[in-house]
């Protein structure tokens with residue numbers, strides 16, 4: 206069987222999947238505050254999970270961060286005490302097991318590609334449209350991390366075809382660049398667009414609710430975001446042409462996206478006819494941990 210970990214800033218979740226994808230064990234615990242405690246906690250959970258299912262398991266870990274291909278050390282993790290450590294080696298040493306580690310967006314995409322909304326596709330792109338805009342690329346049911354471990358980091362491309370007239374003022378990104386895709390096509394991006402137009406602060410679900418009621422400015426913000434999504438997905442498709450694009454995160458619950466995205470994307474593609482497949486994630490919030498477990502298969 207397969208153990209998957211989902212590492213968050215406040216909690217660690219662990220699950221055991223059997224080879225048919227059924228959950229055999231699940232547990233969550235608060236995230237420890239130091240690196241040594243973290244290693245100890247994860248090893249303890251592996252022992253507990255294996256005792257519970259009565260067999261030795263493969264172990265995969267999904268975290269918001271990456272293993273640097275240059276050094277093997279964790280970088281960009283939001284649990285900052287992990288950064289700069291050789292987590293793979295330390296966990297392997299302490300547990301005596303092989304440990305697979307991947308970025309949580311890659312785990313999301315893998316979960317959906319193995320037995321979720323992308324299970325029929327050979328090339329699957331998973332896009333998490335939440336607070337930010339993460340992405341993961343899966344080729345033949347394997348994570349494609351890339352030479353520099355940036356495969357799928359499409360949220361930090363510059364928004365294609367940006368113009369102040371269409372997209373409003375320049376939006377700086379925390380990564381140090383301007384006008385990254387995630388500054389526009391995320392829950393946060395939609396909230397910013399609404400504030401720019403109205404000078405009011407509203408959460409993304411409230412903007413969507415207003416749009417559904419026919420509010421003119423909320424509709425304008427939605428239409429602008431759909432066009433920005435169209436440009437962003439077209440840029441991806443002109444390179445990859447994936448079989449399926451699976452959407453996760455808060456915005457993926459906006460059902461209108463699946464109606465509107467194909468026609469918003471087509472004008473920016475290098476083809477006049479296209480079979481575009483946008484699907485909603487099948488496993489929702491469980492995709493990350495399921496994908497982590499599938500890393501070890």
Ligand SMILES: [Zn+2]
Pocket residue numbers: 360361378379380381382385
């Ligand atoms: Zn950025």
